[in-house]
Amino acid sequence: MSNLLDKINGPQDLHLLSVEELTDLADEIREFITHSVSKTGGHLASNLGVIELTIAMHYVFDFNKDKLLWDVGHQCYAHKILTSRKDKFAQLRKHDGLSGFPNPEESDYDVFSVGHAGTSISTAMGLALGAQHNKTEEKIVSLVGDASIVNGLSFEALNNLGLVKRQMLIVLNDNSMAIDATPGSVAKFLSKIRLSHTYEDLRKTTNNILEKLPLIGKKMEDAIESFKKTLRMAVSPSRLFESLNIPYFGPVDGHDIGSLIELFRAICELQRPAILHVYTKKGKGYSPADDNPSKFHSTGPFELNGDTPDTSKSKKTFTSAFSDTLVKLAQEDKKIIAITAAMTEGTGLNKFKKLFPDRFYDVGIAESIAVDIAAGMAKQGLKPIVCIYSTFLQRSYDQIFQEVALQDLPVVFCIDRSGFVGSDGPTHHGLMDIGFMRMMPNLIIISPADETEIKAALNYALRCGKSVAIRYPKDTIENMLLEPGRSTEPFETGKSVTVRKGSGNIVIAALGSILREAIKAADDLSKQGIDITVINARFAKPVDKKIVSLFDEKKTIITVEDHSIACGFGSAVLELIAKEKKCDDKNWTGRIINLGCPDKFIKADSRKAQLARIGISAEEIVKTVKKIADK
């Protein structure tokens, strides 16, 4: 194999192949991706589903000048292979390697660096309006999945699409499968149509579109009307799009390259935005992924026989510790409700969902409404727990402010993937949650350091009667503070815990999982004769006043956190000192060093390497302490 793929040094080379050869090429790419991802890990199923679509788009459009916008973007591997990045797949999602998402720094074929859902239609709209002003002719194509199109941002774009008076094509890639199956009415009717359509129907629809569309150059509106009439479907997605006045075509077979090429050629002549609805099969061609696309959504390295490495023996994670704790608490307290936004597996809620299906809600990729549902439930006296990754919780910023904080409602936020996330890179790091939440009155922000603390934190959050945000990383968990099974000190509002009392002048105040690095650093330093104090800060808000008293004792305080330095925990410590010592001293006596993420984006890498790069690994903390101690 790999004869055809070797010939493709860029999208222009696709024109050297016949349609039959393009189909063979798709198979080669499928094999290449499967092999490559089996070694490096990465997103598999979604990438296998869009290969034919990607080839057809690159065949028809010239994305040197035309623009292709990906939504979420984890399905861009075939696109990267076709645009001269095949050789870099061994370094997929590694330091200085190929990003798992579109990235303009890698290639001019990538327009936006993305990772969040719902942005492709809206940024495409911006590009189209820009082209409208510039009076340029480039074609604009947005590729959006059925899971992303239900996001509020997508809808805002669809509703405003009338502003665009030129070509803009939305390809709705419908594989009826988001990370978890997409809920909601739109998904329901999309899947209803899917079930009622045979392959034969898809062919007929394709022919039907192609028959009508050549007319469009002359009498576009008439042709669209005529096309609408021939849509034979009882329940049509066209109804939704029609009500928004967007011409809709489909559904068609997304694996038939020949037809896709003809369809793209015809539809891209429309001088207004239009939607082409395409059916694809997630995981197509690699049967284990085909059978279990959710398992192969984002995967580590795996065996090509379909086995993924045995995870039962692998280390516990913060996520799994949270999951176990939540299930136990929910067994005792029927008021606990779990809410997520298409992150059931990722946030460890599958166990909860299985045990308490009536107390579990997944609203799809719609983080804003997830928070408002929680607010309403809290008003009704229930105990809603919102489980959303830190980076996606940014979508709920205003809801956390107005519907939760301003009402002083006891909604619990379990913020998974806070801090550095490793290979997903800058779109997915959760480096702003402390900052964006600690400005809001009534909110409490805590970060448990280990497994026993996860339990204590969740217990505290459910009992304190305020809204509590619990942040924890995508990382393994250890019981460094206590043996498993033994209980830890309960969380008490605004109280830190001194985990190591040193004789020296230097104090590390670490927040959350980073405490592990601080303790390791202290152990190492102690062997070198430097005896430091280590504090488990626990609270990013309110910060323990005890830390201010250390400042009075002429100590040097080093704050360490897995968050941006700007607005983070360390920043809160500084503010508290400024506040507490306002009018007392002529000069300040202590000294503070804030360790955390500086003002730049940190690229994909292992989480360990990311921590080291910004200076919060045990080794780097040791270096910083020694520099001070030497003075």
Place this chain on the structure above:
Amino acid sequence: MSNLLDKINGPQDLHLLSVEELTDLADEIREFITHSVSKTGGHLASNLGVIELTIAMHYVFDFNKDKLLWDVGHQCYAHKILTSRKDKFAQLRKHDGLSGFPNPEESDYDVFSVGHAGTSISTAMGLALGAQHNKTEEKIVSLVGDASIVNGLSFEALNNLGLVKRQMLIVLNDNSMAIDATPGSVAKFLSKIRLSHTYEDLRKTTNNILEKLPLIGKKMEDAIESFKKTLRMAVSPSRLFESLNIPYFGPVDGHDIGSLIELFRAICELQRPAILHVYTKKGKGYSPADDNPSKFHSTGPFELNGDTPDTSKSKKTFTSAFSDTLVKLAQEDKKIIAITAAMTEGTGLNKFKKLFPDRFYDVGIAESIAVDIAAGMAKQGLKPIVCIYSTFLQRSYDQIFQEVALQDLPVVFCIDRSGFVGSDGPTHHGLMDIGFMRMMPNLIIISPADETEIKAALNYALRCGKSVAIRYPKDTIENMLLEPGRSTEPFETGKSVTVRKGSGNIVIAALGSILREAIKAADDLSKQGIDITVINARFAKPVDKKIVSLFDEKKTIITVEDHSIACGFGSAVLELIAKEKKCDDKNWTGRIINLGCPDKFIKADSRKAQLARIGISAEEIVKTVKKIADK
């Protein structure tokens, strides 16, 4: 008059009146509101439009146990009058007076404290799901306007409404008029139907609904199907809602109390969510407001003959200064595009819109897409300026992060209503913009202090090639630094300006419009023999390093800002000191005091009073300085 209104001490008293009397009551309330708002200022047109609707809802439902959710909430005056708050209208939107929005602290009849759009369906959904869990029978009603229903948050709720398996009524209050006329496809088809409907049609629809609905208790689904078939409209909004599987009824006359009562009684028996589409007339009954609802959307006191106070003589504001400057710049530079989200008048863009209609975009209440359109345009080499109030920009948080900052695109944000907004209160203050933006790499945040600086700031923002956020308050503007017409020092990245050099040890670093208070304070202090230095900080990010050098000189630095202390400009100064002095000194020598908004919500009041309350008025700054100077 006022015979009937005097009899109403609570919603239960409505049952003492006949339908004819309820209609008279509506007129009395209309007169009461018009008179009251003419004295105090407030929202007028929207409130005059929903009086009959409010009476009918309170007549049918018992909002002691049933729940009424307002969207945005500025149209709740009749509701407040009916729920025993009539006597407090003289103190509308004043300190310790009646809030202009629903507020649970005032009355149990108010469920959520709101002010932002799109929340009523989503929080109602949370309440309904809560009731579903609790197995309680209260009715849930959400009242949402045609401008709010197009918000992404509303759509996310509509799409997930299938989760609710019990009663929940959405009343779509369609007055075809948001703050500015609502754009977008949904609005377009709503207005199409409106235009094609006579009063007679509305009556027929009402009768039609009432005829079919009594069946519903037994054979709900059949009845709904049967009702759908009888909808005679060519272009029906039911198409949108049907595609989302939500039963739709309407449109009906929103001023016919008798019919509304019957309709509510019938529809609220449905054991699933449903939409009742109601036509109302904004400003109804007060002809000047009727003719010009936009002018009377939110108004100061006015004459009852329809005249509003002559604003041409009133002082210039930051908004008008921005507006004038932008128009001048746009005349010279055709790449400048202005984008807003239903805030054309509020952000001063009406002039721009009139002069450059092709370069102006209003996307309706859809802040997220506004930012993404700007990102796309910036990619196309244009110079997009996004004009959104600070509090509503919270809705675009994730878009600013991913689509602007991560791509390093030169989008300019003109953040009006930053800081305290006065009478609108805590839902509308803009106290978090510095904090939520300064964590993002590539962003620059500036705040001009006066009129000449507005010009300099906008010039800088358009030329620096980075994304720049310009924040300024809802306030009058003065030229304290230079005479009008004269140019000021251009903005230079990260450079502050010393506007007053004092001989003493105390330095005030003020950001933005608050500089005015700082200068006044310095003048006053100087008369009392205390000679302080005043710095116009200009940049919240990056902060001028010069300020750190002052810290070295054993100065006391007082940072002053119209923002939360947490994560604000002062916090950034603290971080910079911690960073710059990391390993140099054993102890710190200077001292800092951060003035700004503490960790609590500040109620409606005049902006002046709000500044004083948190200690950043000239008088309060004087007190703080004297306290230090005395030590």
